[in-house]
Amino acid sequence: MQIALAPMEGLVDEILRDVLTRVGGIDWCVTEFIRVSERRLLPVSTYQKLAPELFDGARTATGTPMRVQFLGSDPVCLGDNAAFAAELGAPVIDLNFGCPAKTVNKSRGGAVLLKEPELLHAIVREVRRSVPAAIPVTAKMRLGFDSPDGALDCARALAEGGAQQIVVHARTKVEGYKPPAHWEWVARVQEAVAVPVIANGEVWTLDDWRRCREVSGVDDVMLGRGLVARPDLARQIAAARAGETVVPMSWNELLPYLRDFWLQARGKLSPRYAPGRLKQWVGLLTRSYPEAVQLFEAIRRENDCSFIDHLLGVTYEAPLALA
Incomplete structure (x- = not known):
C-alpha cells in the first residue's frame, strides 16, 4: 500500500x-x-x-x-x-x-x-x-x-x-x-x-x-x-x-513543526507573503485542533512578522547579507 x-x-x-x-x-x-x-x-x-x-x-x-x-x-x-x-x-x-x-x-x-x-x-x-x-x-x-x-x-x-x-x-x-x-x-x-x-x-x-x-x-x-x-x-x-495502536498527534507535538514551517517561510518568502502562508495552513488546522482556532484568530489580521514570531515563541535570525 x-x-x-x-x-x-x-x-x-x-x-x-x-x-x-x-x-x-x-x-x-x-x-x-x-x-x-x-x-x-x-x-x-x-x-x-x-x-x-x-x-x-x-x-x-x-x-x-x-x-x-x-x-x-x-x-x-x-x-x-x-x-x-x-x-x-x-x-x-x-x-x-x-x-x-x-x-x-x-x-x-x-x-x-x-x-x-x-x-x-x-x-x-x-x-x-x-x-x-x-x-x-x-x-x-x-x-x-x-x-x-x-x-x-x-x-x-x-x-x-x-x-x-x-x-x-x-x-x-x-x-x-x-x-x-x-x-x-x-x-x-x-x-x-x-x-x-x-x-x-x-x-x-x-x-x-x-x-x-x-x-x-x-x-x-x-x-x-x-x-x-x-x-x-x-x-x-x-x-x-500495520495493526499498531494509533495515537493522534497532539497540538503540543505539532507546535515544533508549525514553528519550523514559519521560520522557513520567513527565510524563503518576503515579509509581505510569509504571514499569508502561515494563515493558510493554520486555517486548515482549525478543522482538527481547537488550539488552531485560537491561533488563527490571533493572526488572521496580523502582518507583522516580528509579532507573529512572538506569538509562536520563536526567534528569527535573518541571513547575513553578502558583502
Missing part, C-alpha cells in the same frame, strides 16, 4: 512538503504543477523555484521521493519539458488532468482536458516516448468535467497512452471540492484499466480512509487537504494498516 501527499498548487510547496514528510507516513509526494503553456523549454530556474528537491536527489530532507508534475495541452511541448526534467533528475513524471481552477481550464489545462480523451492519450503517449523507459509516467484525473459518464474512457486513454499509475480524484471539475467524493467510481476505474489506481478526495480522518478503501476497493490513497489539516493522518493510516 502507498500513501502519497497530493500536489496542491499554492499550498503544498517545498516548505510544507518538507514539514509534512518529516511528520511521517508519506511514501512519496508531488510538486505543485509546472505549467507548460508555450512551445519552449522551461528554464532551470522554474525547477529551482517549484521543485528545489530535484537538486538534492529528488527527495525531501527525510528522504521521501518527489515526483515532478506538469500541466498543459501541447503533447510535443510537454514531452520536451518532461525529457528535460528527467535530465535534471526527476524520478517520475506526473501529468495533471485534474486541476479545477477556472484560470487553468481557460488556458486548456487540468480538468478541462477530460472532455478530450484523444488528447489525453496523445499527451501521455508523447511524454512516455520522450523520457527514458526507466522513468515512470503517471497521471492524475478527476471523474470528468461536469459528469462522470466519460471517466472510464479517460482512464483507458491514459493507461493506453502509457500512464503506469493513475490517481483518481473522485469528483468532477464542476463539483470542485464539495463533498461527497464518489469513491465507488474509483472502483469502476480500477476495473477498466490494468494499471494501479490510487484513490483521492475527501479523506480527512482515519475512518474516512477505512470507508474509502472499502468503497473503492483500492489500497493506495493520495491525501490532500486532509493531510494538511491533520499532519499525522498519513502516519495514523500507516500505523492502522
Whole structure:
C-alpha cells in the first residue's frame, strides 16, 4: 500500500512538503504543477523555484521521493519539458488532468482536458516516448468535467497512452471540492484499466480512509487537504494498516513543526507573503485542533512578522547579507 501527499498548487510547496514528510507516513509526494503553456523549454530556474528537491536527489530532507508534475495541452511541448526534467533528475513524471481552477481550464489545462480523451492519450503517449523507459509516467484525473459518464474512457486513454499509475480524484471539475467524493467510481476505474489506481478526495480522518478503501476497493490513497489539516493522518493510516495502536498527534507535538514551517517561510518568502502562508495552513488546522482556532484568530489580521514570531515563541535570525 502507498500513501502519497497530493500536489496542491499554492499550498503544498517545498516548505510544507518538507514539514509534512518529516511528520511521517508519506511514501512519496508531488510538486505543485509546472505549467507548460508555450512551445519552449522551461528554464532551470522554474525547477529551482517549484521543485528545489530535484537538486538534492529528488527527495525531501527525510528522504521521501518527489515526483515532478506538469500541466498543459501541447503533447510535443510537454514531452520536451518532461525529457528535460528527467535530465535534471526527476524520478517520475506526473501529468495533471485534474486541476479545477477556472484560470487553468481557460488556458486548456487540468480538468478541462477530460472532455478530450484523444488528447489525453496523445499527451501521455508523447511524454512516455520522450523520457527514458526507466522513468515512470503517471497521471492524475478527476471523474470528468461536469459528469462522470466519460471517466472510464479517460482512464483507458491514459493507461493506453502509457500512464503506469493513475490517481483518481473522485469528483468532477464542476463539483470542485464539495463533498461527497464518489469513491465507488474509483472502483469502476480500477476495473477498466490494468494499471494501479490510487484513490483521492475527501479523506480527512482515519475512518474516512477505512470507508474509502472499502468503497473503492483500492489500497493506495493520495491525501490532500486532509493531510494538511491533520499532519499525522498519513502516519495514523500507516500505523492502522500495520495493526499498531494509533495515537493522534497532539497540538503540543505539532507546535515544533508549525514553528519550523514559519521560520522557513520567513527565510524563503518576503515579509509581505510569509504571514499569508502561515494563515493558510493554520486555517486548515482549525478543522482538527481547537488550539488552531485560537491561533488563527490571533493572526488572521496580523502582518507583522516580528509579532507573529512572538506569538509562536520563536526567534528569527535573518541571513547575513553578502558583502
